[in-house]
Amino acid sequence: MTPATVGHGDGGVPGVVIVDDHVMFRAGVRAELGERVVVLGEACDVDSAVRVIEAPRPDVVLLDVHLPGGGGREVLRRVGAELPQVRFLALSVSDAAEDVIGVIRAGARGYVTKTITGDDLADAVRRIADGDAVFSPRLAGFVLDAFAGSVVPGDIAEDLDRLSQREREVMRLIARGYAYKEVAKQLFISVKTVETHVSAVLRKLQLSNRHELARWASDRRLL
Amino acid sequence: MLAGVAAGLAEHLRVDVRVVRLVFVLLALAGGSGLVAYAAFWVVVPVQPGGPRSAGDSRRELIALASLVALGLGLALALQGLGLGLSASLTAPVLLAGTGVALLWRQADDSQRERLLQSASAMTSRPSRLLRTVAGVVLVVLGGVLLVATRTRLADLRDALVAATVVLVGLALITGPFVLRLVRELGVERAERIRVQERAEIAAHLHDSVLHTLALIQRNCESPREVARLARAQERELRAWLYRPDAGSETTLSGALGGLVGQVEDAHGVSVELVCVGDAPLDERVGTLLQAAREALVNAATHARGPISVYAEVEPGGVTVFVRDRGPGFDLGLVPPDRMGVRGSILGRMRRNGGAAALRSDSETGTEVELSMPFGGREQA
Numbered sequence: 314m315t316p317a318t319v320g321h322g323d324g325g326v327p328g329v330v331i332v333d334d335h336v337m338f339r340a341g342v343r344a345e346l347g348e349r350v351v352v353l354g355e356a357c358d359v360d361s362a363v364r365v366i367e368a369p370r371p372d373v374v375l376l377d378v379h380l381p382g383g384g385g386r387e388v389l390r391r392v393g394a395e396l397p398q399v400r401f402l403a404l405s406v407s408d409a410a411e412d413v414i415g416v417i418r419a420g421a422r423g424y425v426t427k428t429i430t431g432d433d434l435a436d437a438v439r440r441i442a443d444g445d446a447v448f449s450p451r452l453a454g455f456v457l458d459a460f461a462g463s464v465v466p467g468d469i470a471e472d473l474d475r476l477s478q479r480e481r482e483v484m485r486l487i488a489r490g491y492a493y494k495e496v497a498k499q500l501f502i503s504v505k506t507v508e509t510h511v512s513a514v515l516r517k518l519q520l521s522n523r524h525e526l527a528r529w530a531s532d533r534r535l536l
Numbered sequence: 537m538l539a540g541v542a543a544g545l546a547e548h549l550r551v552d553v554r555v556v557r558l559v560f561v562l563l564a565l566a567g568g569s570g571l572v573a574y575a576a577f578w579v580v581v582p583v584q585p586g587g588p589r590s591a592g593d594s595r596r597e598l599i600a601l602a603s604l605v606a607l608g609l610g611l612a613l614a615l616q617g618l619g620l621g622l623s624a625s626l627t628a629p630v631l632l633a634g635t636g637v638a639l640l641w642r643q644a645d646d647s648q649r650e651r652l653l654q655s656a657s658a659m660t661s662r663p664s665r666l667l668r669t670v671a672g673v674v675l676v677v678l679g680g681v682l683l684v685a686t687r688t689r690l691a692d693l694r695d696a697l698v699a700a701t702v703v704l705v706g707l708a709l710i711t712g713p714f715v716l717r718l719v720r721e722l723g724v725e726r727a728e729r730i731r732v733q734e735r736a737e738i739a740a741h742l743h744d745s746v747l748h749t750l751a752l753i754q755r756n757c758e759s760p761r762e763v764a765r766l767a768r769a770q771e772r773e774l775r776a777w778l779y780r781p782d783a784g785s786e787t788t789l790s791g792a793l794g795g796l797v798g799q800v801e802d803a804h805g806v807s808v809e810l811v812c813v814g815d816a817p818l819d820e821r822v823g824t825l826l827q828a829a830r831e832a833l834v835n836a837a838t839h840a841r842g843p844i845s846v847y848a849e850v851e852p853g854g855v856t857v858f859v860r861d862r863g864p865g866f867d868l869g870l871v872p873p874d875r876m877g878v879r880g881s882i883l884g885r886m887r888r889n890g891g892a893a894a895l896r897s898d899s900e901t902g903t904e905v906e907l908s909m910p911f912g913g914r915e916q917a
Contacts, residue, residue: 428807450809451809451811453811454812454813454847458814461813461814485847488847488849489860489904490809490843490847495901
């Protein structure tokens with residue numbers, strides 16, 4: 314489980330850009346992450362975020378969901394497609410299904426709440442930099458809710474609109490507060506396999522065009 | 537019956553409404569002063585909000601309208617009978633105009649009532665109000681024209697109509713800007729007033745909640761645990777206020793679990809991550825499940841360190857709740873049999889009510905309590 318060394322950070326440390334409109338929060342994240350990342354830049358709204366991301370090309374962007382100028386979704390829309398090597402981790406206080414699902418479907422590879430501890434955040438950044446997906450318990454809960462009643466047996470479901478039995482088990486354990494390592498132990502599979510399952514679910518979440526997903530999210534707007 | 541005048545007076549004077557009506561009728565018969573008094577009261581006396589007339593169902597409206605028409609007819613017939621009445625050619629126009637006037641005035645009466653009540657139905661009845669206004673105006677104009685037409689030749693009538701129209705248009709042109717400005721200012725003022733009220737409400741809420749919490753946090757700044765607890769409680773409260781205005785209605789599993797988690801967080805100064813998938817209405821069995829979950833949560837909060845996870849899933853077959861902590865863990869076999877906490881409150885309670893409980897614990901991953909309760913199908917254990 315050594316992180317693949319990618320990007321700009323020296324000695325395999327991921328290069329990060331922090332996008333958030335609260336100065337205090339940016340300072341807090343910077344202090345918490347400390348030596349574990351190299352902060353390449355900060356931005357406080359959509360326009361400055363686009364500038365900062367395009368210039369130093371970070372490995373991971375910590376992206377606030379609610380930003381002046383259109384929110385995290387707008388940043389993803391403007392740079393996500395051009396710079397596929399830059400990966401986005403969404404941070405939010407809102408926890409509203411519409412926001413979370415919205416930013417994931419716009420291209421973020423993970424979602425965590427702002428109350429996350431420094432250690433967990435550093436872990437999440439490393440995971441995102443490695444190309445994996447990061448699901449918080451709440452996001453896993455949203456996935457289970459949105460894909461409810463459409464599970465196919467087996468390990469992998471090719472169908473974008475449904476979860477496989479295994480994927481569902483992984484999501485349930487994450488929703489119960491299990492770390493990837495604990496999920497792996499519980500299901501007698503490797504951490505790598507857990508990561509594969511989570512990435513598959515992320516892909517379904519992003520690519521599935523079943524209309525229930527959008528409707529589900531807007532129904533659950535208030536949380 | 538007509539405009540509620542008699543009822544209002546009766547309430548004011550604390551006498552039977554029938555007595556007041558009788559007095560009105562007697563006065564009306566004795567020279568018509570009752571009618572005048574009634575009309576005067578109608579115009580002058582303010583409508584009491586939520587009063588007897590507020591039950592404005594359409595049947596009452598119809599009755600009122602019918603009595604109005606009957607009153608008009610009666611009045612006309614009475615005058616006719618007294619000999620000082622109008623000729624037949626006059627009666628029709630007067631009746632027409634009278635009905636129109638009545639419609640318009642009742643309209644004013646209604647709108648006043650609706651504004652006082654500020655009821656939502658005031659919005660929905662707008663088209664019908666417009667219809668009544670148009671009908672009233674048409675009737676009055678028609679009545680007026682007919683009145684004039686019976687007395688004059690057609691050519692004169694045309695001239696008179698043209699003249700009247702010119703005067704009316706002139707009046708409209710002169711007063712139009714004033715009226716428009718008045719209406720616009722009224723709208724702006726109303727919007728402003730609503731904004732100010734809204735602001736005051738938000739300010740009051742923030743003052744009562746957030747400012748107080750911030751003050752408490754400053755006073756408790758040397759105790760991180762207390763600060764975290766205060767911040768967490770305030771966050772929960774503010775979130776509920778912002779996103780769930782109808783909070784407090786804990787009639788579903790997820791709502792009740794949210795309340796439960798809040799209580800435990802407050803009482804024990806821990807942070808609990810709650811994830812609910814699906815929802816179910818509260819019934820006896822779900823209530824039992826909640827009690828057991830509460831016990832598990834309190835155990836986790838007292839013995840465990842670090843964050844606690846609660847996950848509830850509603851499936852077609854039943855409800856499952858997981859309560860997980862990262863504490864040191866314990867072995868149920870080593871717990872003395874007289875300790876009732878886990879055995880009685882959680883395992884036993886679930887089993888007695890047709891559910892099941894399982895407990896997994898080790899020193900590495902902490903403790904997890906799994907509670908499941910099937911829907912329907914009683915006494916399975």
